[in-house]
Amino acid sequence: MTRLIAAAALALTALPSLAQDLPDLGGREVVIATENAYPPLQFVGPEGAPIGWEYDAMEAIAGLINIVPVYETTSWDAMIPAVAEGQYDMGMTGITIREDRAEVVDFSDSYMTSQMVMLVRGDEERFTDAASFAADPDLLMAAQPGTTPFYVGVYDVLDGDEANPRIQLFETFGAGVEALRNGDVDLVLTDGTAGNGYVAASEGGLKIVGEPLGTEEFGFIFPQGSDLVEPMNAAIAALAGDGTLDELNTRWFLDYAMGE
Template identity: 25%
Template sequence: MIWARCVGAALMLLAIGSSVAAAKDWDTVRIGTEGSYPPFNYVGPDKVLKGFDVDIAKALCREMQVTCTFVVQDWEGLIPGLLAHKFDAIVASMSITDERRKVVAFTDKYYLAPARFVVRKDAGISDVGPRAMEGRTIGAQASTIQASYLEEEYGGSDIRLYQTEEEATRDLKAGRLDAVFGNSVVLYGWLSKEGTDCCAFTGPSYSDPEHFGLGAGIALRKEDDDLKAKFDKALDAILADGTYKTINDKYFPFSIY
């Protein structure tokens, strides 16, 4: 009987300790981002981290009244870094998908951009369907929903995956690829600045949730429910008070929400 009481007391103390640990104050939130995905997140010539993702993260942290710090991490290391407690949240244009939800939690979406093909104008491509693109060379960023879609649906094409989307568009402009498949907003930014002479959007927009997710959300560890609630509440607030629109209009001539 004494042994049973001791075990019961120990379990009670453990439960109390667990609830205290869960009630974290979140005075500081460490944000993980890629830093090589303009205009969403990138390091400028002045070595300062910039972009839509970064400005949205800062606005959310101000709304939550917490201090933000940023950690630049390569794309493929973002989820492992989050789970290893290298940072507390990922704000890096990460699409909300069922596959990722198996290992991390997501906030509500903070933007939605369909996928599209950009092709070389001299490649004579008017149809970007899987059969029409057989034998063509298509680039995409590795470990993205766009790369997964190409690998599933474009088996007859030469799929080349890159560490960053910048590397893919660089090869497209240089003539080493026939097309790039990626985030339409990112590709729009590249086309308007660097790709107008060589390349153009071709074909439809791709936004089927089964393949392309439900928009970009902030990824969090599953146990950090309190932090998710804070981010969701802050997102609602910046959407309501016009802060989100101000940031949107700084980067894009159209709404991406």
């Protein structure tokens, strides 16, 4: 695992925040599980350091409630069980708030709303929506096991068989997108904000087809009963109220994707 102290690992521009009566956690160290494979929410940047929307948001939150984030990288499939068991204080990697997950971990309030979209190569003409993709048995989809895109692909696009060979499994989201670019798969399902970022940066190499396949809310996860949930929710509300979350959306889903 890679262990990074946030203040040393990231150089962030100042973010505005409202002066509010927020809890002060006294410089408490908070160990956060991350994956670093879900751009632009969190990923390893060109200079080799972890960057992204969630890192910037967490730095802003840390300033509001006086915590010291410490990041440890782990795989997606291990993250929720590990947080549930208390191996980490919290986890972040664009985690969809779902009832089944809420049975084993506590969620923060939503910090982002997104819709699932179909990301394809820019010259794709064989299908234009979920139904036409499903109708062609030669077409393949990339997914990470256990993720929201995986389940949407299985149950909303294909036949409900989680072992369907048309779903090609990849350890990271980025690997699935690279397989799409290389022609090894034909579709990647992703949230609309990330999908639009990939399209904007692809110079025509990627596009989105069809209608969105539902809406999802992202939240941070904690061991059940964690005393961090309430302070985190207060900080999220403050950042939503002062425009910081909107600023981060612009920074990472538009400016970064466009290379600005």
